[in-house]
Amino acid sequence: MTLYCLGIEGTAHSFGAGIVTSEGKVLSNEWDMLKPAQGGIHPREASRHHSELGPGLIKDSVQKAGIHFKDINLVAFSRGPGLGPCLRTTATIARTLSLKLAVPLVDVNHCVAHIEIGCLESRFNDPVTVYVSGGNTQVIAFAGGRFRTFGETLDIAIGNMLDVLARELGMPFPGGPIVEREAKKGSNFYDLPYSVKGMDLSYSGMLTAAKKLHSEGVSISDICYSVQETSFGMLAEIAERAIAHTKKNELLLTGGVARNNRLTEILSGVAKRHEATFHRVSPSLAGDQGAMIAWNGILQYKSGRRIKVEDSHVLPKWRTDDQDILWR
Amino acid sequence: MKQVLAKGAESVIYKMDQWGDPYVLKWRQSKPYLLPDIDMQLRKSRTSRECKMLTAARALGVPTPAVYFVDLNKYTILMDFIPGIQLKELAEKASQSVLLSLSRDFGKLIALLHEGNIVHGDPTTSNVIVSNNSRLWIVDFGLSESNATVEMKGVDLHLIHRALETTHWEVQEKMLEATLEGYIGVLGSSAEPILSRMKEIRERGRYH
Structure with missing residues (x-):
């Protein structure tokens, strides 16, 4: 019998709802992202965005999937990691639906969901995953029953770095896509701090130096070009270290920044050098969305995991490697 | 050839x-x-x-x-050419007492580097070779730096912790404990600020 899982995502500034079947078919995937008029994301504003738009997005996802609320067999929600107010709003919606529809509730780790939706799409069994987004920059691989973080940023995430740079250069949020467009027009490379420490990296020094280039009058396109080449080069290096260290032969690129074509080109080059297969998650599944939560809900439910409403408090600091992976 | x-x-x-x-x-x-x-x-x-x-x-x-x-x-x-086996491989087959003694030696060598204000930069167990007489050799200094600060040394220890938790998860606590024991054995009380920096670094870049 086919199961229908409603997945609800809301860890940061995006809210998403998606329906995925137990066969791994994505039937719908609706989302909306808060775009502040200026500055960064305020957790309280983001949670208000979720409570205002969430119910409508969930209704749309059920409708577009061609099912009714009574067809839903389980509700999965992003329990963490993320911004507390956003997580609490999302969890409240999920708990309410689970009680109202009298179906089981499953808690999902947001980072693990990003990896597993990539595995579903690529049919990869055991990849080294580069997970890049506004809040995360991690190189992850499965070992000993857990997804283990082999490397990560020691300060700011790559997406955050790109957004802050864009803001500095007078571009609107989200800055990543505009930085990518500008970088294509760049032709002069400026040396920026390249900071790789083992399999970890650091972006704050590079960001400061890039801001300085701007104050010295270097063109925006040259800054974007130099920042992309340097920051993606660092990411390529830690991915490469993880592949060499784990000897795995699949490389997966997932998360919102996976939409960047230059990053994709660089990482596919890394995979080729190590005779590994490469996959970049398609744009609709790259960012924060409900389908990945729904698919992970299915995987967990099939391995026997559910959570009681009274135990389902959110986990803002939930580490990728804190969860026993029962389905692998 | x-x-x-x-x-x-x-x-x-x-x-x-x-x-x-x-x-x-x-x-x-x-x-x-x-x-x-x-x-x-x-x-x-x-x-x-x-x-x-x-x-x-x-x-x-x-x-x-x-x-x-x-x-x-x-x-x-x-x-x-150093004839021997990577500590990473040896860890999978050595007895626990041998492994912990090697971990202590590893900690001592890292401490000697730090005492001389050098950080290794990539101190994983892949970069330690155990020769036949159980002597440890450190290799791969491409990410190494001199004039190391407390911060840089803290990162070095953080990387050891990271390597142990991803690669030797069954024995990571004991290996880390033995490594730090060897480290403190050389540096004494001057190890304290570096150890607390290591913990601080581990908490960065995470949701807090």
């Missing part, structure tokens, strides 16, 4: 027989997917850095392969 010993993240390691003895030739290959400016700069700086640091580390009492020849235009280093 040469054979490929390993293909690492940034280099190819060959074993060569020359003058009746085995040597290692380390070649930092070009990476076509990187911007050529970055690629060349990294290969050159790391080749040069590795040569200097292998020698500086030995002067501090840390066993490292001796360097015989370096070509900064071809990005190659010729050095001693």
Whole structure:
């Protein structure tokens, strides 16, 4: 019998709802992202965005999937990691639906969901995953029953770095896509701090130096070009270290920044050098969305995991490697 | 005559027989997917850095392969071949008491480096070779740095913690404890600020 899982995502500034079947078919995937008029994301504003738009997005996802609320067999929600107010709003919606529809509730780790939706799409069994987004920059691989973080940023995430740079250069949020467009027009490379420490990296020094280039009058396109080449080069290096260290032969690129074509080109080059297969998650599944939560809900439910409403408090600091992976 | 010993993240390691003895030739290959400016700069700086640091580390009492020849235009280093096994591999088959004693020795060597204000930069168990007489050798100094601050030393310890938790998860607590025991044994109370920095670094870049 086919199961229908409603997945609800809301860890940061995006809210998403998606329906995925137990066969791994994505039937719908609706989302909306808060775009502040200026500055960064305020957790309280983001949670208000979720409570205002969430119910409508969930209704749309059920409708577009061609099912009714009574067809839903389980509700999965992003329990963490993320911004507390956003997580609490999302969890409240999920708990309410689970009680109202009298179906089981499953808690999902947001980072693990990003990896597993990539595995579903690529049919990869055991990849080294580069997970890049506004809040995360991690190189992850499965070992000993857990997804283990082999490397990560020691300060700011790559997406955050790109957004802050864009803001500095007078571009609107989200800055990543505009930085990518500008970088294509760049032709002069400026040396920026390249900071790789083992399999970890650091972006704050590079960001400061890039801001300085701007104050010295270097063109925006040259800054974007130099920042992309340097920051993606660092990411390529830690991915490469993880592949060499784990000897795995699949490389997966997932998360919102996976939409960047230059990053994709660089990482596919890394995979080729190590005779590994490469996959970049398609744009609709790259960012924060409900389908990945729904698919992970299915995987967990099939391995026997559910959570009681009274135990389902959110986990803002939930580490990728804190969860026993029962389905692998 | 040469054979490929390993293909690492940034280099190819060959074993060569020359003058009746085995040597290692380390070649930092070009990476076509990187911007050529970055690629060349990294290969050159790391080749040069590795040569200097292998020698500086030995002067501090840390066993490292001796360097015989370096070509900064071809990005190659010729050095001693150390017969033995990576600590990473040995950890899978050694008894726990042997493993903990090796971990203590590893901690001591890292402490000797830090005492001389050098950080290794990539202190994983892949970069430690255990020779037949249970002597530890530290290799791969491409990310090494001198004039190290407390912050840099803290990162080095953080990387050890990270390597143990991802690669030796069954024994990570005991290995870490033994490594730090060896480390503190050398540095005494001057290890304290570095250890607390290690914990602080671990908490960065996370949701707080």
